[in-house]
Amino acid sequence: MNKSNLLKLLAESGYNLGYGAKKHFATLDLIEKAPGWLGFFALVVGVYALFIPPLATNEVSAVMIIFGVMSLYITNYDSKKGDYDKAGVHLTRVYNDMRTLYYEVKSLPEDNDFTAHVQRHKSMYDSAFEHAVSKQMFLSDWYAHYKFFWQQQTEWIDEQKHFSLLRDKIPLTFSVAVVGSAVFTAVYYVIPLIKLCSK
Secondary structure, eight states, rough: OOOOHEEEHHHHHHHHHHHHHHHHHHHHHHHHHHHHHHHHHHHHHHHHHOGGGGGHHHHHHHHHHHHHHHHHHTTTTGGGHHHHHHHHHHHHHHHHHHHHHHHHHHOOOOSSSEEEEEHHHHHHHHHHHOOSSSOOOTTTTHHHHHHIISSSSSSHHHHHOOOOOOIIIIIHHHHHHHHHHHHHHIIIIIIHHHHHHHO
């Protein structure tokens, strides 16, 4: 394998490892924090509903029930918190080793024999797969995107992958959800309001 292809491979693997580590940490964060936030928000809405009539509607009550169900769903993952933490730490360690290997390869001449470096890459990548947890929490992808692209140093990966804001840094499902919410809001709220005001 030549130097250029190896650098691309290392960057691709670094992306997978870094994003995977952040996804494990995102799931861990959601397990630890989401039930508390959902409960706190439901409590606040419940208290305000005592003296703000619009909050004492069936629609608001339905949302609060959904929050309760979400909390139950999240607590199913509670027993696996340690697994997510260990996997995230291990993947981060391998990610850092991959970055070191990337810069080591980058500093070598083009005609160097990269066989040992390819083998090191394979060994590190195989180690990461042995420790990863396959089952991740719903919406952990969105949170992992934020953690990876906005909190972690990814310049060495960007040298090869050239990340773009819309295609890479914002999850596709998030973009679809935003557009869908905008269309829903326009159809059910804005358009009827405009018709009402124009009468």
